[in-house]
Amino acid sequence: MNRWRIGVDVGGTKIAAGLVSTTGLLDERLVLPTPATEGASAILGTVQRAVETLRASLPPGDVVTGVGIGTGGVVDHARGVIVSATGLLHGWAGTRVADELHARLGLPVAIDNDGNALALGEHRFGAGRGHQDVLYVAVGTGIGGALVLGGELRRGAHHSAGELGHQPAPGAEGRPCSCGGRGHIEAAASGPSITAAYRERSGDTQVTDLRVVAARAAAGDGQAAGAIEEAATILGKVVAGLANTVDPEAVVIGGGVAQLGPILWPPLETGFRAGTLPPLADVPVLPALLGPTAAIVGAATLVADTGSAA
Ligand code: BMX
Ligand code: CA
Numbered sequence: 234m235n236r237w238r239i240g241v242d243v244g245g246t247k248i249a250a251g252l253v254s255t256t257g258l259l260d261e262r263l264v265l266p267t268p269a270t271e272g273a274s275a276i277l278g279t280v281q282r283a284v285e286t287l288r289a290s291l292p293p294g295d296v297v298t299g300v301g302i303g304t305g306g307v308v309d310h311a312r313g314v315i316v317s318a319t320g321l322l323h324g325w326a327g328t329r330v331a332d333e334l335h336a337r338l339g340l341p342v343a344i345d346n347d348g349n350a351l352a353l354g355e356h357r358f359g360a361g362r363g364h365q366d367v368l369y370v371a372v373g374t375g376i377g378g379a380l381v382l383g384g385e386l387r388r389g390a391h392h393s394a395g396e397l398g399h400q401p402a403p404g405a406e407g408r409p410c411s412c413g414g415r416g417h418i419e420a421a422a423s424g425p426s427i428t429a430a431y432r433e434r435s436g437d438t439q440v441t442d443l444r445v446v447a448a449r450a451a452a453g454d455g456q457a458a459g460a461i462e463e464a465a466t467i468l469g470k471v472v473a474g475l476a477n478t479v480d481p482e483a484v485v486i487g488g489g490v491a492q493l494g495p496i497l498w499p500p501l502e503t504g505f506r507a508g509t510l511p512p513l514a515d516v517p518v519l520p521a522l523l524g525p526t527a528a529i530v531g532a533a534t535l536v537a538d539t540g541s542a543a
Pocket of ligand 2: 378395
C-alpha cells in the first residue's frame with residue numbers, strides 16, 4: 234500500500250497534475266488544456282477531472298492523502314482563496330478553491346501561488362536545496378516567482394511576495410500586460426510575449442507557439458533568435474535588479490520558457506551579469522532542476538506543509 238499526494242499546477246495554458254510520493258517522486262502525470270477564458274467553474278471542473286483520473290489509476294489499497302494546488306494569481310493560502318488574478322485566468326479572482334474542491338473531491342485541499350509552489354518543490358528537492366535565500370522566477374504563459382528568505386517561503390503582507398512579473402521592464406514600454414498594465418516584464422519575456430515579438434519582427438502572423446519560434450531560431454532564423462535573445466536579455470536585467478534588492482545566494486529560473494535551453498540562457502546570463510552590484514557578481518543563475526514538474530511536486534508538498542493531510 235502506498236500513500237500519495239496529488240500535485241496540480243494551474244497555469245494560463247495548461248493544467249498539469251501528478252501523483253507525488255512522500256519523497257517527492259512524481260509517478261504519473263496528466264496534462265489538460267486550461268479553460269482560461271471560461272471562468273472559475275470550468276477551471277475547477279478541469280482540476281477535479283485531473284484529480285479523479287489520477288486517483289482512478291491507482292492500484293487497490295493505495296491512498297491519496299490530499300491535493301495541493303499551485304495556481305496563477307495572488308492566493309491567500311490560509312483561507313484557500315484566490316485574492317486576485319490577471320486576465321490569464323479569467324474569473325478566477327474570489328474563488329474559494331480549497332472549499333469548492335474539498336466538497337467535490339472529499340479530500341483535504343491546499344492551495345498557493347504557482348511561483349510559490351515551484352519554489353517549495355525546488356527548495357526541498359531541486360536547485361534550491363541547501364540554500365537559505367533564493368529568488369525564484371517562473372517564466373511561462375505569464376511570469377511569476379517567489380522569495381525564500383532564511384529558508385522560509387515569504388508570502389508578504391498581501392500574499393503577493395515574489396509576484397515579480399509586473400515590474401516595469403526596459404524596452405517593453407507600451408506593451409500590454411495580462412494584468413491590465415503596460416510595459417511589464419511579463420509583457421516582454423513570457424512565452425506569448427516572445428512569440429508576439431517574433432510575429433512583429435518577421436511579419437509572419439501565423440505563429441502562435443513559442444516552440445515554433447525556438448525551432449526556427451535553432452534552424453538559423455535571425456528574427457526568431459533575435460526575439461528570444463532580446464526577451465532573455467531584458468529578463469536578465471530585471472532579475473538582476475530584483476537580486477540587488479533581495480540579495481539571494483542563488484537565482485532559480487523555471488517554467489516552460491526556461492526549458493528553451495541554449496538559445497535562452499546565454500543572453501539571460503549576460504543581461505543579469507550586466508545588472509548586478511559587485512557583491513552579487515558570482516550569484517549563480519540556475520535552471521529549475523525538477524523542470525516542468527517542479528510546480529506539481531511543490532504543490533504536493535503543500536498538503537503536508539499546511540498540516541491538512543490525514
Ligand atoms: C501572472 C499571474 C501570476 C503567475 C504568472 C505565471 C495570474 C492568473 N497569474 O503574472 O500569479 O504566477 O502569471 O503564470 O494572476 P503561468 O500561467 O505562466 O504559470
Ligand atoms: Ca509568489
